[in-house]
Amino acid sequence: MGQIIKGKPVADAISEELTKEVVELKAKGITPKLTIVRVGANGSDLAYERGALKRCDGIGIATQVVELPEDIIQEDFIKELKKVNEDKSTHGILIFRPFPKQLDESVIKYVIAPEKDVDCFSPVNVAKVMENDSTGYAPCTPSAVIEILKHYNVPMKGKKAVVVGRSMVVGKPVSMLLLNENATVTICHSRTQDMPKVCSEADVLVVGIGKAKMIDSSYVKEGAVVIDVGINVDEQGNLCGDVNTGDCTEKASMITPVPAGVGSVTTSILAKHVVKACKLQNNL
Structure with a gap:
C-alpha cells in the first residue's frame, strides 16, 4: 500500500524558512x-x-x-x-x-x-527555465512538484520520469524542471500511442492532463512515485485529481492526494519567489 504524501508538511517547511528570511530583510529595512x-x-x-x-x-x-x-x-x-x-x-x-x-x-x-x-508569465522567464538560469522564476505549480519530490527524498537523478500533459501551465515547465534535476524525461499527450505502457515504465509519474481519474493502476509501475497535478470535480461534486488514487495506491510507493497535495504547496512557492525577487532587486 503506497504512502499518501501530502503537501502541507512541504508548505510548512518552506514557510518556516521564508519567515526567517523575511525577518532578516525587515531588519535591513x-x-x-x-x-x-x-x-x-x-x-x-x-x-x-x-x-x-x-x-x-x-x-x-x-x-x-x-x-x-x-x-x-x-x-x-x-x-x-x-x-x-x-x-x-x-x-x-x-x-x-x-x-x-x-x-x-x-x-x-x-x-x-x-x-x-x-509565476513565469514573461517569455524571458520561460527561456530562463529552459536554460536552467537560477535568476528566473518557474511557474509555481511545476515548482511545487519538484519541492514535494525533494521534501520526500524521491531520487530524480538518472530516473525515468514521465509527464502526462504538455501545457505551458504544467506539462512543459515541469518536464524542464525534472530535466534540470537530471531525470530522463518523456512527455505524453493526447496523440501518444499506448500511453499506459509508456507511463508504466516511469519511476516518477507526473500527471496534469485535466481529465478526472483518467490514470488508473494500468499506467503505474510497481513502486513508482505518482504526483497528481489535476484539479477536477467528479460526478458527486467532489474535488478529485487526474489520477484514480484509490486504484493506484496499491502499486505506487508514494502518491499525492487531491485535494491536499500539490495545490497546497503552490502558495508557498509563490511566497518563495517573492522573497527571491526582493533579494535580487536589492542586490542581496
Missing part, C-alpha cells in the same frame, strides 16, 4: 511585497488569492490586490500593469489568467517586468 493583478472576480481566482494572501501574511510578506473591471480594455490594462511594474515597493507580480476575450495575452506577457514576474 526591506519588506518583500507581492501585488496581485486580477480582472473581474472569478471564483477560482478568488480562492487562490485568499490562500496566497493568507500564506504571505503568515510569512510577513506585504500584499496588495489590484482589482480591475471585467470589461477593461487592453490599453487601460497595460497602463495599470505598467504602474505596478514601476512601483518600487512591489517585488513580485502575480497576474491571474486566463483573461477575458478583449485582452490579448500574447501582447501583455511582454509588458510584465520579468524580474517581478513570480
